[in-house]
Amino acid sequence: MDQSLNANPVQTLLQGRGRGRQKGIYACCSANEYVVRAAIRRARERNTVVLVEATANQVNQDGGYTGMTPTDFRAFLDRLAAEEGMPRERVFCGGDHLGPLTWRNLPEAEAMPRALTLVRSYVLAGFIKIHIDTSMRLADDDGQSRLPDEVIARRGAELCAAAEDAFTAYTAAHPGASAPVYVIGSEVPIPGGALENEDCVAVTRPEDCRATLEAFRAAFAARGLDRAWGRVVALVVQPGVEFADESVVKYDRAAARPLTACLERWPGLVFEGHSTDYQPREQLREMAEDGIAILKVGPALTFALREGLFALERIEAELLKLRPFPASGFRATLEWAMQRDHKYWGGYYHGHEADRCYARAFSFSDRARYYLPVPRVSAAASTLLANLDREGIPLALLSQYLPAQFQRVRAGKIPLRAEDLLIDHVGGWIDDYLYATIE
Incomplete structure (x- = not known):
């Protein structure tokens, strides 16, 4: 040195x-x-x-x-x-x-x-x-x-x-x-x-x-x-x-x-x-x-973020069956943005359209991360989080779709708030790296 x-x-x-x-x-x-x-x-x-x-x-x-x-x-x-x-x-x-x-x-x-x-x-x-x-x-x-x-x-x-x-x-x-x-x-x-x-x-x-x-x-x-x-x-x-x-x-x-x-x-x-x-x-x-x-x-963390957003949207879908409110349409908006511009995923995803559609949503390559900042996609994510906070997240649905966060909410480690649940879900993937690098 x-x-x-x-x-x-x-x-x-x-x-x-x-x-x-x-x-x-x-x-x-x-x-x-x-x-x-x-x-x-x-x-x-x-x-x-x-x-x-x-x-x-x-x-x-x-x-x-x-x-x-x-x-x-x-x-x-x-x-x-x-x-x-x-x-x-x-x-x-x-x-x-x-x-x-x-x-x-x-x-x-x-x-x-x-x-x-x-x-x-x-x-x-x-x-x-x-x-x-x-x-x-x-x-x-x-x-x-x-x-x-x-x-x-x-x-x-x-x-x-x-x-x-x-x-x-x-x-x-x-x-x-x-x-x-x-x-x-x-x-x-x-x-x-x-x-x-x-x-x-x-x-x-x-x-x-x-x-x-x-x-x-x-x-x-x-x-x-x-x-x-x-x-x-x-x-x-x-x-x-x-x-x-x-x-x-x-x-x-x-x-x-x-x-x-x-x-x-x-x-x-x-x-x-x-x-x-x-x-x-x-x-x-x-x-x-x-x-x-x-x-x-990098991509694994935005993969976790996308995973968390999809899980929260499933909770939103269940709430919509109980009472009507404007849905966020997050996943559909993300797919729209990726279909509109192939620049970031076209060289990665191949096969039939059904295969490419699956990959756009779930691929480990996580090319979806490039589309999260698109204004309409970002707005849909914000609407999703706001909808859940306004309508309330039942613990039973949290256990169904984000079980690790359900346990942390019950233990008082995180609040029952959509953004905190999402961030904590990403944090669960980071825990593997902390386990690897810290005694």
């Missing part, structure tokens, strides 16, 4: 793993307000920290698909933390897949300047964990061969240099700020899950892992980034986990052992696991124990 700078809390936490209650940290990769509230509430209840990460295509200098810049996202997190009674300093902000991802259809000379602006904007907004991702081919790269580690590392070092320059500017207005930590790598899974269902996934070979690390070390040294290299905390690898439309490849500790054994040679470095969504809690814990100490999850 660069001792001339204030310690980065993520690096401090990772360096202390094994000597206290923390075995690692999970990253909540979502910009959905209900999901982020669930993550903050669980962290507050467990007296721990929470790491929330924004993805490059979700939040960027142009607004991304959420309409938020990095500064907007940081303000969004600060607002939710304040509203949830969570100290700001316990809500860590990270950037995921920062690089030319959004501009990969452009040649390097056009894509990289945009990526540099992206990384600078994250650092200038106070993000303290930066995942540099240059693993994707650009328009003028050879499409027939694997992108060389040297190219990936060179571009990554270029982005790191931009981040370091941005941090120097940031400290002028924020003296005492913690310098960002970096996550690097070349075998980076596709953001949001695989395009096709798979039975197994090849684990990164130890020799490839070592080659990647050495390529990045050399590229950082060539740019004079020795101090920044001391803040590289993790390497993204493929430990053998993935999910897709209707499949989940579970972690196999024995198969991953040759890879995880590499960490014994690199004190202070951990692996970052992407696509850990839907892993059983015991497998998540094994991953953290084996040094895959940063567990990233």
Whole structure:
């Protein structure tokens, strides 16, 4: 660690793993307000920290698909933390897949300047964990061969240099700020899950892992980034986990052992696991124990949110049989929005229309998450919650459709209020990650 700078809390936490209650940290990769509230509430209840990460295509200098810049996202997190009674300093902000991802259809000379602006904007907004991702081919790269580690590392070092320059500017207005930590790598899974269902996934070979690390070390040294290299905390690898439309490849500790054994040679470095969504809690814990100490999850949490909304709508449907009131029509509105625009799901869901209709509602890929912010969909969700609060939720129906929340209401842990039930349902999925990363 660069001792001339204030310690980065993520690096401090990772360096202390094994000597206290923390075995690692999970990253909540979502910009959905209900999901982020669930993550903050669980962290507050467990007296721990929470790491929330924004993805490059979700939040960027142009607004991304959420309409938020990095500064907007940081303000969004600060607002939710304040509203949830969570100290700001316990809500860590990270950037995921920062690089030319959004501009990969452009040649390097056009894509990289945009990526540099992206990384600078994250650092200038106070993000303290930066995942540099240059693993994707650009328009003028050879499409027939694997992108060389040297190219990936060179571009990554270029982005790191931009981040370091941005941090120097940031400290002028924020003296005492913690310098960002970096996550690097070349075998980076596709953001949001695989395009096709798979039975197994090849684990990164130890020799490839070592080659990647050495390529990045050399590229950082060539740019004079020795101090920044001391803040590289993790390497993204493929430990053998993935999910897709209707499949989940579970972690196999024995198969991953040759890879995880590499960490014994690199004190202070951990692996970052992407696509850990839907892993059983015991497998998540094994991953953290084996040094895959940063567990990233996103679609599984919005899957849980959609699941909770569907359950609440079933309660609404039962109430409508007892007394008339304007129904929310949430599920029908979500389907309307997805049918109207195939952009976010067309490449993922295949087969007959009945199969695609099922996938739009229930797929593990959870492409529905892109449509939750659509104004009509968001309004339908708000109407659903308001209807239930106004009409009242019978405990028998709560037990039928959200049994875990029924038990927590009866124990006095959460109020019988639609939004709290929904957030708590998402929190139940987060509990698996807290089990994995906290003693």
